[in-house]
Amino acid sequence: MFNKQKKNEKEDMVVAPAPTPPEDVTVEVSKTSKSPGSSRDANVFVKVPPSVLSSDLIVKGNLLTAGDIQIEGKVEGDIQAHLLTVGETSEIKGEIIADDVIINGKVIGRVRGLKVRLTNKARVKGDIIHKAIAIESGAHFEGTVQRKDDPYDNSLEKKK
Secondary structure (H helix, E strand, O other), X not given: OOOOOOOOHXXXXXXXXXXXXXXXXXXXXXXXXXXXXXXXXXXXXXXXXXXXXXXXXXXXXXXXXXXXXXXXXXXXXXXEEEEEEEOOOOEEEOOEEEEEEEEOXXXXXXXXXXXXXXXXXXXXXXXXXXXXXXXXXXXXXXOOEEEOOOOOOOOOOOOO
16 A cells, blocks of 8 residues: 655656757857867857837846847836837936937936937937937937947047
8 A cells, every 4th residue: 555665756857858049049150269169269149139128117227238128118227238229118217328229218318329319209318429310300309419439438528
């Protein structure tokens, strides 16, 4: 009826298969790697989809990514990314630093970027430091616009 022998614990374990990357993810290996079979020396770049913060999400703190990010919710803090898309329902209070910035929503704070685009739905209150800018008709903007070859440079320029 009852057996006092211990059960083999490994029989109860379920092992899940290793995850495989989606088919649309591309991997590019640099040609500068020293040995063809060495993965340590190769520079591997994986193209990943952008991160999305949904409209019901509220973030209090800084966001830092080397990739792309799309924000639909509220952020109270600084954001640094490669490509930042500010959605129509979003509200950002803080500094934005990105290579490409597309603003459809509300931003209160400084914007620094190589390319900055304010769509007709944009509401920006703060300074914009850029290398290239596009402001669509209908965008609301309060602040100053300054063109710099290096918009990431924080040093104060001498006024003449």
